[in-house]
Amino acid sequence: MAEPVKRSFVAPIVAVLTSPIVVVGSVLAISMFFLSSYQQNTNIQLRELAKVIADLNKGQSRILTTHKELLEAVSELEGKVKYQRNRLKAVDAFTKEKNVVVSGVLEKDGENLESEIRSLLSKRLSLIFGDLDLELVRRFGRKVSVKPGGDAARRIIVRFANYLDKVRVLKSATKLNGTNYSVSDDTRRLLTNSKA
CATH class of the missing domain: 3.30.70.1820 (L1 transposable element, RRM domain)
Known part of the structure; x- marks a missing residue:
């Protein structure tokens, strides 16, 4: 009697590994790993960008406050200049009287x-x-x-x-x-x- 053919245990493993479901699953797992890594990098960049935007908003707020203070100071100076001009006109009139x-x-x-x-x-x-x-x-x-x-x-x-x-x-x-x-x-x- 002939000796039965020994089956190799590698063949079923190769068969399982090359099956379409396993290949698709492996591709998906690898894709998910890279996508997860890319998502983490994107999240880090978004957090850094959010910090920059927050700093810009603070800077803009300071600029707006300073602008408002400058406008108030200019308005006050305009009032003083008008007052002084009127005083000078009065002195002028008095001088020429x-x-x-x-x-x-x-x-x-x-x-x-x-x-x-x-x-x-x-x-x-x-x-x-x-x-x-x-x-x-x-x-x-x-x-x-x-x-x-x-x-x-x-x-x-x-x-x-x-x-x-x-x-x-x-x-x-x-x-x-x-x-x-x-x-x-x-x-x-x-x-x-x-x-x-």
Whole structure:
């Protein structure tokens, strides 16, 4: 009798391992392992990204708070600037309250303006002023022609010690009509670039 063929125990194992169900299961198990590993890496990156976003939100919150504080400070400064501008306008008006502007007095080297103004006021307007009645006499601005094609002279600002003296001069100023001289109220804008 012939000897029975020994079956190898490897064949059933190979058969089981090569069966479609085992192969698909193995592929799925390997895929799940890689997917699980990839998912863990993705979760780590998402947590890091969430931290970055939280930090950005905190930074944005600080920026918004600072922006709000800056807007409030700017608003406060605008109020102070407006207040100071109004104060300057009041000082400007007060400063010019006793001033007149005299035009037409020719400029000379070494001139004594106060003496020339006193002479003009007494001779042309018949007004006499004491030594302390004139607080300020000085030229200002650009030279302006006294008459067409003639000499040029800068205007003169005259500040009186007393407001009533200014009023007397302005009332008498019509006596200068027809001459090269004129006297007017001080309407200069001392505050340039002022926004009302």
